Amino acid sequence: MANMSGLLGPGSAASSSEAAASADDWTKALGQILEKVVLPHAESDSCRKLRLFAGEEEFEPWLEHTTEMLQEWAVPDAEKRRCLIESLGGPALDVIRTLKLIDPGVSVKDCLEALEHNFGSVEGPEDSYCKFLNSRQQKGEKASAYIQRLERLLQRAIMRGAVTAEQMDQTRLAQIVRGTQYQNPILLHLRLRERREHPPSYSQLIKEVREEEERQAASEFWEAQTSEPASTTPLQMASVLMVNPSIITKGHVQFQAQFP
Numbered sequence: 001m002a003n004m005s006g007l008l009g010p011g012s013a014a015s016s017s018e019a020a021a022s023a024d025d026w027t028k029a030l031g032q033i034l035e036k037v038v039l040p041h042a043e044s045d046s047c048r049k050l051r052l053f054a055g056e057e058e059f060e061p062w063l064e065h066t067t068e069m070l071q072e073w074a075v076p077d078a079e080k081r082r083c084l085i086e087s088l089g090g091p092a093l094d095v096i097r098t099l100k101l102i103d104p105g106v107s108v109k110d111c112l113e114a115l116e117h118n119f120g121s122v123e124g125p126e127d128s129y130c131k132f133l134n135s136r137q138q139k140g141e142k143a144s145a146y147i148q149r150l151e152r153l154l155q156r157a158i159m160r161g162a163v164t165a166e167q168m169d170q171t172r173l174a175q176i177v178r179g180t181q182y183q184n185p186i187l188l189h190l191r192l193r194e195r196r197e198h199p200p201s202y203s204q205l206i207k208e209v210r211e212e213e214e215r216q217a218a219s220e221f222w223e224a225q226t227s228e229p230a231s232t233t234p235l236q237m238a239s240v241l242m243v244n245p246s247i248i249t250k251g252h253v254q255f256q257a258q259f260p
Contacts, residue, residue: 049069051087052088052089053115054088054089054092063116063156064152067112071155072202074203077108092115092119099111099114113159125160128156128159129163132154132156132163135175135179139181143180154172168202173196174196
């Protein structure tokens with residue numbers, strides 16, 4: 001029993017090795033198939049979220065929505081460009097086709113700039129940068145909503161040449177620190193003031209802020225339940241959890257402590 005493979009002979013050990021190798025090959029093959037099937041499907045779904053623009057619709061709302069969506073997608077620039085082109089039609093598509101004839105590998109940023117020059121409002125770099133610097137978090141506005149609104153202004157300033165792409169992350173974080181309401185708990189918890197020398201990217205920043213907003217909302221909910229245990233009936237609690245199911249995930253530890 002101590003050396004079962006020796007008792008069964010060398011043929012048994014060889015068969016076990018072949019079976020293990022076969023299982024590894026099968027797993028790798030399955031992974032490659034899933035990459036070819038699942039990832040393109042997910043990217044196709046993302047493309048469908050972009051609004052169509054043919055040159056006759058209002059440009060500024062379309063640009064804001066498109067810039068925000070493209071900024072959040074964690075896909076290569078070539079894939080973003082493909083999705084952008086699929087959302088265009090009419091004169092807008094003609095502009096990008098002409099641009100691609102000159103430079104087949106044109107970037108998404110250059111595509112948006114070309115559309116901005118053809119269909120956007122006439123605004124100089126100084127004006128766009130002033131709008132960015134004067135943006136402040138409004139009373140009652142979530143930090144994540146303010147950052148998203150600020151990002152649209154920043155992208156417009158970049159397209160106007162007021163800010164370079166290399167300065168983008170530092171410029172964004174500096175304005176968030178200036179424009180966020182004083183003693184904002186999210187600003188303090190994420191230590192954003194201390195991170196100005198090495199700022200996070202937009203996608204990382206908005207992810208951290210949203211997660212912190214959810215954590216604080218869950219914490220406030222459970223604190224309210226602890227301080228006023230008799231004020232909330234089981235039916236009311238069920239209604240709250242149905243409206244915001246993320247509280248269950250974020251606060252399950254506190255929930256277990258209250259209701260063992």
